[in-house]
Amino acid sequence: MRKNGRSDRAALLALACVVVGLILANRYLDDYKIRIINLSGIYVTLGLSMNLINGFTGMFSLGHAGFMAIGAYTVGILTMPVQMKEMNFFLQPIVPFLANVEWGFLPALLAAGLVAAVLGIIIGAPVLRLTDDYLAIATLGFAEIIRVVFTNTQSLTNGALGLKGIPNYTNTWWSWGVAFVTIWFVSFLIRGSYGKAFMAIREDEVAARAMGINLFKHKVMSFAFGSFFAGVAGGLLASLLGTIDPNMFRITLTFNILLIVVLGGLGRITGTVISAVIVTVMMEALRFLDESINLGFVEIKGVPGMRMVIFSIILILMVIVGREGFLKRLKGRETSYAEN
């Protein structure tokens, strides 16, 4: 607390740097790099929302892909132009009450977050009584159920055919704007009494309860906030890609986000932000490993998938180098297991 003023100033400085960076990026970088920047922003939001649930509150939840799917479909269906809907739903017409809906991006994004949060509460209420592995299995099952439901509701989601022609509203301002709101919100939450309660629950549920913390209320709250931002990020992703289908939201997507969270450090905000950016950029930057490399005198034939091998090796090294997240050495003032 005593360092609040200083860290606020540092945060403002960082924000200013990023804004200037984004202005420069938009002016000088090509669409490919802008796309990576957008994805980084979206993954920052995803990583932080998952860290709130898994890292700060200590609930091992694997339902993120499900909440993203809800957000993505909400934004997709709400923002799609009316004619485009007619074209998409050629097997079965879309349900009448959605056929003529065309919302702006901001209300659609908020709706995406709210729908995801409400579902988070509905799912969370019974499921959050479980702990650890049991919770992981239950939330994983939930995400799969969402995917199966979306595959079968032909007149609502267009089933396996997916949606195409979602307007591309997502730009760097949206993706990073949302990322900053998430960063601000999560750090605000963590600094306050709710955050203290979350972390108390993470460290020792029995002790937390003995101190008068309402376990159920705080767990559901953390879960709902996490799913809200997961839904918003799903919406941003849908709008960035312009097309979605249920198969996008498989378990592997959740694991990608979990990877970012673990790499950045459970219960670390700065770490999550940086690891989200690094993981996203590295996957693309390592693409040269797939290609043939011409060394002048010999040409090494490219092996597709090589970048995944190298990427995994780098990850393993990173985890060995810093088990608490590689950023511990850079800045160890946030709350982590080690310090408590």
Next chain:
Amino acid sequence: MKRKIGLMLLVLVVACSSWVGFAFAQPIKIGVFEPMTGPSAAGGEMTVEGIELALEMKGEVLGREVQIIVVDNKSDKVEAANAVSRLIERDQVVAIIGSYGSSLSMAAGDIVNKAKVPTVGCSPTNPLVTLNNDYYFRVCFIDPFQGTVMANYAVNELGAKTAAVIQDVTQDYSVGLSKYFIDAFRKLTGDPNSIVEVSAYNTGDQDFTAQLTNVKNKQPDVIFAPGNYGESALLIRQARDLGIEVPFLGGDTWEAPEFLSIGGEAVEGAVFSTHFTAEAPVTPESDKFLAAYREKFGKEANAFAALGYDAYMLILDVIEKVGSADSQAIRDGLAQVEGFVGATGIITLDENGDAVKSAVINKVEDGKFVYLTTVEPF
């Protein structure tokens, strides 16, 4: 600590230097984005084999060398969008080929449309891929045609009066094919009740007894069951075990050696539509392709390799015709393609950019795919 920073810097430098790239003598660049890893890797690999063969056979156009740049899309939509964006911005390709899998192709749709780079799909059969997109074309026919072809075959050749449909609801092509099969079958028989049962399963299911028991009680004349080769082969086996003797019909995904090895005796007599068969070359180009493929890879070519070959040859043919390797010129040329002789048949692109061409019907006999007939487009 210092050493670690040094190591990180090294990685960074290597990564950056590749990002910047080098620019010298300019060949004509054609991008290829296919799933080389992930669940669809098998299909992507076959397609790339076809494209590489085509490059070897015709590596020059307008006196300039042609270069293909293959990027992996990891069978993932987000990666597919990244891959295509990279081809356009970093490699500055004039045209793109890809991808196996309709959902991956759709992820590229917005990007190529915005960047105005013409793209030719090899085997995405979902109608949505080219819809409302002036820069997306494809050399394969689409699901509606395939479904209709099989309905025609069932009614006219097999004399079926009733049919049951078992579809994989998680696969877009299975859902699409079923829909058009049902529509055409009802129209051809003139009986709205001719489809006696529509059942569904999910990719990865192993047990189909429930669906099959339902179907058996309805006693259809044929069963239309498009889906992945693995699930379909299992399904047919279980049907035979239950004593269902009627013929099974399916789509192009059945054309895989695994379909025969998993299905064994049970899949004997199964009939499916596909793009191409090595047994009955449709054009002189097919012979040429088949011979070259056999020589290079030492095996028989399949439909995906042939479609990859056709996509490449079509782009080169268009470049030659319009006399320019400019993206816009290629697009305009592609929009006017008529009667292009490819390995998989005579290709004409319609106003949506979809190929209008003949389909092949194959049958399983003695553990082999045997050519049955060719169906012309209507």
